Amino acid sequence: MRQLLFQVAYAGTAYHGFQVQKNALSVAEVFQDAVEQVFGRREDIVGCSRTDTGVHANRYYIGCKTDHTIPAKQAVRALNFYLPQDIAVLDAAEVPLSFHPRYHAQKKRYLYRIWCSPVQNPFLLRYAYWYHHSVDLPAMQRAAEHMLGTHDFAAFCSAGCDVKDTVRRMDEITLTQDGALLTFSVTGNGFLYHMVRIMVGTLLFVSEGKIAPDEIPAILHSGNRRRAGKTAPAEGLFLDEVFYQEKGGLPYVK
Amino acid sequence: MRQLLFQVAYAGTAYHGFQVQKNALSVAEVFQDAVEQVFGRREDIVGCSRTDTGVHANRYYIGCKTDHTIPAKQAVRALNFYLPQDIAVLDAAEVPLSFHPRYHAQKKRYLYRIWCSPVQNPFLLRYAYWYHHSVDLPAMQRAAEHMLGTHDFAAFCSAGCDVKDTVRRMDEITLTQDGALLTFSVTGNGFLYHMVRIMVGTLLFVSEGKIAPDEIPAILHSGNRRRAGKTAPAEGLFLDEVFYQEKGGLPYVK
Numbered sequence: 001m002r003q004l005l006f007q008v009a010y011a012g013t014a015y016h017g018f019q020v021q022k023n024a025l026s027v028a029e030v031f032q033d034a035v036e037q038v039f040g041r042r043e044d045i046v047g048c049s050r051t052d053t054g055v056h057a058n059r060y061y062i063g064c065k066t067d068h069t070i071p072a073k074q075a076v077r078a079l080n081f082y083l084p085q086d087i088a089v090l091d092a093a094e095v096p097l098s099f100h101p102r103y104h105a106q107k108k109r110y111l112y113r114i115w116c117s118p119v120q121n122p123f124l125l126r127y128a129y130w131y132h133h134s135v136d137l138p139a140m141q142r143a144a145e146h147m148l149g150t151h152d153f154a155a156f157c158s159a160g161c162d163v164k165d166t167v168r169r170m171d172e173i174t175l176t177q178d179g180a181l182l183t184f185s186v187t188g189n190g191f192l193y194h195m196v197r198i199m200v201g202t203l204l205f206v207s208e209g210k211i212a213p214d215e216i217p218a219i220l221h222s223g224n225r226r227r228a229g230k231t232a233p234a235e236g237l238f239l240d241e242v243f244y245q246e247k248g249g250l251p252y253v254k
Numbered sequence: 255m256r257q258l259l260f261q262v263a264y265a266g267t268a269y270h271g272f273q274v275q276k277n278a279l280s281v282a283e284v285f286q287d288a289v290e291q292v293f294g295r296r297e298d299i300v301g302c303s304r305t306d307t308g309v310h311a312n313r314y315y316i317g318c319k320t321d322h323t324i325p326a327k328q329a330v331r332a333l334n335f336y337l338p339q340d341i342a343v344l345d346a347a348e349v350p351l352s353f354h355p356r357y358h359a360q361k362k363r364y365l366y367r368i369w370c371s372p373v374q375n376p377f378l379l380r381y382a383y384w385y386h387h388s389v390d391l392p393a394m395q396r397a398a399e400h401m402l403g404t405h406d407f408a409a410f411c412s413a414g415c416d417v418k419d420t421v422r423r424m425d426e427i428t429l430t431q432d433g434a435l436l437t438f439s440v441t442g443n444g445f446l447y448h449m450v451r452i453m454v455g456t457l458l459f460v461s462e463g464k465i466a467p468d469e470i471p472a473i474l475h476s477g478n479r480r481r482a483g484k485t486a487p488a489e490g491l492f493l494d495e496v497f498y499q500e501k502g503g504l505p506y507v508k
Binding site: 009010011056076077080085086087088089090118119120121122123125127 | 263264265310330331334339340341342343344372373374375376377379381
């Protein structure tokens with residue numbers, strides 16, 4: 001038995017998230033279909049993160065334990081042959097059987113893209129949230145700074161969040177604007193259910209004057225979901241990178 | 255009677271080009287549907303260019319003569335309300351009745367995007383040509399320089415090209431690479447049927463060693479379509495800008 005770790009990118013529009021679900025198509029199910037074609041067996045796979053319906057991934061990691069002896073790079077080509085074009089395997093490496101794509105993630109980076117214009121961008125329909133308005137970037141940046149560091153993010157967690165410890169550490173948050181396209185980037189050691197989308201929704205409330213930038217510490221302190229902003233829609237969210245303890249390009253490459 | 259000129263962007267994937275066709279959905283037909291909703295009459299419209307099935311436009315210009323008195327900026331909002339999300343009106347202005355969006359175009363710029371990687375990019379499926387291989391950029395650049403200036407481009411025109419004068423002037427051609435994404439940009443005073451896509455297909459033949467960079471002048475001179483490369487697929491092509499004699503932002507703004 002060995003474990004292969006696949007680096008994957010996917011456009012999430014057609015999928016009900018990564019995790020296998022009843023009566024809904026998931027990335028995991030489609031990936032397992034391809035694995036079954038290549039490996040001759042429907043091997044179990046483990047993803048690095050639960051992503052929601054319509055959320056995208058620039059980089060996603062999938063572990064697959066198998067007895068098959070196919071070289072990792074050959075598995076990349078073979079899987080891409082069977083996968084639909086909205087899921088691409090970028091790379092693969094052999095990792096120890098003890099490696100876990102989710103538990104061993106040290107940090108993750110998410111991007112959230114917002115198209116800030118009264119006029120839609122026909123090329124970003126599924127790949128950004130169309131916000132219709134311009135934003136108050138300095139106010140949003142001031143608010144975002146309060147989210148940096150270690151905080152209890154219970155107020156930034158949707159109902160259905162079942163973890164006990166809601167403390168997370170945010171190492172980097174940036175907001176950059178390129179014309180009407182605003183990109184929010186956040187790197188942290190972990191994220192609660194809907195956390196990034198609630199952070200973005202809250203920053204948009206700040207832009208709209210519904211929340212003052214310096215109210216963020218009090219909202220964090222309250223632990224009250226209702227004091228934060230709306231959950232921003234899925235189509236703007238990208239899992240951009242997962243950081244493991246690296247050896248070479250992919251984590252734990254032998 | 256007055257004429258409104260609309261600046262439009264559209265993702266061409268769902269459309270059989272701009273021009274109205276029998277039994278196939280066109281951008282013009284969908285635009286006229288919206289015009290009919292807003293103006294209460296199915297006014298005639300004139301586009302700046304015939305674009306093929308699946309070709310995109312970052313900027314496209316549509317003239318519409320009407321007796322309706324709606325202010326130009328208000329027409330933008332109203333049309334966007336009725337248009338599908340893959341067609342967006344960016345701006346509008348009143349222009350003289352004598353203005354013609356196609357005949358009065360002095361130059362056009364096209365972009366052609368190529369994804370040069372054995373692995374597909376799930377986010378560029380419909381917005382770039384997936385070429386599968388890396389390219390010989392210096393060879394392509396050397397070949398492209400021979401296309402600059404005034405030439406008879408008969409060898410770069412598909413069957414079905416019905417113009418008599420096949421001489422055109424190319425003012426700017428650049429090839430730029432950003433990771434695996436190669437962008438070909440060309441600005442000229444006019445383009446023959448499929449001309450940009452044949453230019454790109456020819457440059458890819460140069461990259462593959464099937465045509466030498468310095469063979470381009472002889473191919474141009476031959477006027478023989480069969481000596482040039484293949485017609486590159488539609489999904490990589492964007493009409494990027496049309497240049498008119500400008501007054502203010504939009505051409506001929508009163």
